[in-house]
Amino acid sequence: METEVIQVSLKEPAQDILEKAGTIIKEGGLVAFPTETVYGLGGNAFNPASSKKIYAAKGRPSDNPLIVHIAKIEDLEKVCRDIPEEAYALAKVFWPGPLTMILPKREEVPVETTGGLSTVAVRLPDHPVALSFIEAAGGFVAAPSANASGRPSPTKAEHVKEDLEGRIEMILDGGDVGIGVESTIVDLTGKVPTILRPGFVTEEMLHRVLETVETDQTLMQGPVAGRPKAPGMKYRHYAPKGSLVLLEGEPEKVARVMQEKLLQAKANGSRAGVLCSSETYPLVEADVKIDLGSRQDESSIAKHLYGALRQFDTEDVSVIYGECFSKEGLGMAVMNRLLKAAGYSVLAAE
Numbered sequence: 001m002e003t004e005v006i007q008v009s010l011k012e013p014a015q016d017i018l019e020k021a022g023t024i025i026k027e028g029g030l031v032a033f034p035t036e037t038v039y040g041l042g043g044n045a046f047n048p049a050s051s052k053k054i055y056a057a058k059g060r061p062s063d064n065p066l067i068v069h070i071a072k073i074e075d076l077e078k079v080c081r082d083i084p085e086e087a088y089a090l091a092k093v094f095w096p097g098p099l100t101m102i103l104p105k106r107e108e109v110p111v112e113t114t115g116g117l118s119t120v121a122v123r124l125p126d127h128p129v130a131l132s133f134i135e136a137a138g139g140f141v142a143a144p145s146a147n148a149s150g151r152p153s154p155t156k157a158e159h160v161k162e163d164l165e166g167r168i169e170m171i172l173d174g175g176d177v178g179i180g181v182e183s184t185i186v187d188l189t190g191k192v193p194t195i196l197r198p199g200f201v202t203e204e205m206l207h208r209v210l211e212t213v214e215t216d217q218t219l220m221q222g223p224v225a226g227r228p229k230a231p232g233m234k235y236r237h238y239a240p241k242g243s244l245v246l247l248e249g250e251p252e253k254v255a256r257v258m259q260e261k262l263l264q265a266k267a268n269g270s271r272a273g274v275l276c277s278s279e280t281y282p283l284v285e286a287d288v289k290i291d292l293g294s295r296q297d298e299s300s301i302a303k304h305l306y307g308a309l310r311q312f313d314t315e316d317v318s319v320i321y322g323e324c325f326s327k328e329g330l331g332m333a334v335m336n337r338l339l340k341a342a343g344y345s346v347l348a349a350e
């Protein structure tokens, strides 16, 4: 199939393009679209065949549920049942925005969309193209991130093209996304609201609305025994082709050990890469050096992280050393993704 890539203006998304994209979804096809976090791969949430197509296009295991994207808060009730007060309180403050809520699903939502679960993930994104597209598509778009399974999530339309060209009908190109890491997922089906995936909306921010909220303690650890709460968490994600090792410690020590390791890698004939802050950047030499932004600027690091991981693949880097960042605020989401990408391989710089 030919994948049509269409540029869409954020200020005034062209109505005819949105109509065309909406019709593709209504007819059971797939359209990738920009959101404020990462690009999504959309299908009709109420059509089991569409969800199956999404899994096939991504090469994603079918027990890993999709997020249902809506464009109006009222539509939450068409997807979920037994909605607690907390969900409305959160929606009021954080929607539209980078927060996904897990709630009991209504019968009408097919299990193909929820990976066999009786709960469903719902999100109302904060992006003009996403919102008008969801409306044009009938209001309920099931979408995972629009990457091939195992690759970093796409933060620009070219990334989607790299992974999914020829497998989907259309890509709506809305330029670079604003945030760069996926939404915060909060599970509201248990006794205590629990963060299953850290994102832009932090535990501290959720605390302003919720009396109690916890973060799943396994988030920053390697694979654990048992069934993970968010099925997606058990798969190795965001992994570059080269081996990525993170260095932790005082900045000067990190830079020194990084340089030693990079020289060793070069001596062994490897193509070496480094992923670091603007502060570390001038202190190390490598075949491919990527500056994610200042250590002080978590939003820059989040925004550039996935593109950087992809660049190492494009440039065939086989050994990568990365810097550990603060886990405060958005840093928690950054470190969660970096640790996963590194397969939890962290070295103390001494």
Ligand code: TXA
Pocket (backbone or CB within 6 Å): 035, 037, 038, 039, 040, 041, 064, 065, 066, 067, 100, 102, 114, 117, 119, 120, 121, 123, 125, 143, 144, 145, 146, 181, 182, 183, 184, 185, 196, 229, 230, 231, 232, 233
């Ligand atoms: O920012 C985002 O959330 C992006 C954009 C496109 O909206 N979407 C996204 O989707 O990241 P995806 O499929 O890549 O990640 C969804 C995560 C997976 O880890 C999945 O296991 C979890 O949400 N999830 C979905 N439904 C769930 C449920 N009912 N219970 C627990 N976890 C669920």
Ligand code: MG
Pocket (backbone or CB within 6 Å): 144, 145, 153
């Ligand atoms: Mg994903």
